[in-house]
Amino acid sequence: MNLKELSQHLGLSQTTVSRALNGYPEVSEKTREKVLKTAQAMNYSPNARAQGLATGRAKAIGHVLPVSDQHEMVNPIFGDFIAGAGVTYAKHGYEVVISLVEDSKEEAAYQSIKARGNVDGIIVHGPRMADRRIELLHNLKLPFVVHGRASEVNTPYSYLDTNNSRAFQRATDFLLDLGHRKIGLINGLEFMDFAHRRRMGYEQALNNRGIAIDPGLMRSAEMTEIFGYTATSDMLASDTPPTAFIAASMITAIGVRRAIHERGLEMGRDVSVITHDDDLSYLKNGHDVPIFTATRSSVRTAGARLAEMLLQLIDEPGQGPLTELMEAELIIGSSTAPAPT
Known part of the structure; x- marks a missing residue:
């Protein structure tokens, strides 16, 4: 079912239905509830591109990964991270855009993403001690959160890190x-x-x-x-x-x-x-x-939480940096014992 068919079924204009689905305040609560209930009953799923045109958002989050072997992301750990983040994205109607770039072209990739407007925010992976991407994203005015911290960066920024x-x-x-x-x-x-x-x-x-x-x-x-x-x-x-x-x-x-x-x-x-x-x-x-x-x-938990933080920054752009520090749990297994005498 598309928007036109849903509108005809409800006896409302496509504009009214679209505004109700996207939470515009000029639509009455009674109409909004009617539209949402009918859309759910008829398994209506809004077209992401059309929804983006209506709201001014791309409804997508970007992840830029360097292709060099000198980094720590392209491995099973990143798979768990993106699985956790993906659950949060899906719950809020967002998609994932993953860009693989050469290390030397990573900054240019962020500039290109901003120019194309194909994502609403970025999660930054694998921060270095002095990470230039943080200042760059500040200057581009693109919402972002960092998975980790950069010790030598003094500019305030949003992050989630393990202690x-x-x-x-x-x-x-x-x-x-x-x-x-x-x-x-x-x-x-x-x-x-x-x-x-x-x-x-x-x-x-x-x-x-x-x-x-x-x-x-x-x-x-x-x-x-x-x-x-x-x-x-x-x-x-x-x-x-x-x-x-x-x-x-x-x-x-x-x-x-x-x-x-x-x-x-x-x-x-x-x-x-x-x-x-x-x-x-x-x-x-x-x-x-x-x-x-x-x-x-848990890397999966970190992915889910970082996604929530980024979506919060996108929805409330005026708020200050969000920061969280997760503590690791010590799990006792069979690989440790008293030192041999």
């Missing part, structure tokens, strides 16, 4: 309480803000116990399984190998576990492992008992 420093300090403290003193950090790319904060949390926990920071126990690269494997293999081959590792993601932790087993060791007995981001739809951390001890922060 990464606290999560990794807590993970390190947990291993220290178990008697571990040589703890390897398998981190993400440290020009990314989240990875920088995670290293800060790890180092803070060691400093608090009077344990010297050892650069030889820290590795930083894109969070892949092979990185987790090679970094762990390298550290385990030393004369005084770590007795525990903290991995920046479940994907990396799988590589850590492979390296441990390849040396004839048992995870959770000979070597302990804690991971982050273990709550993934298609990469579950065990069933009844978690395989990995983990600092858990």
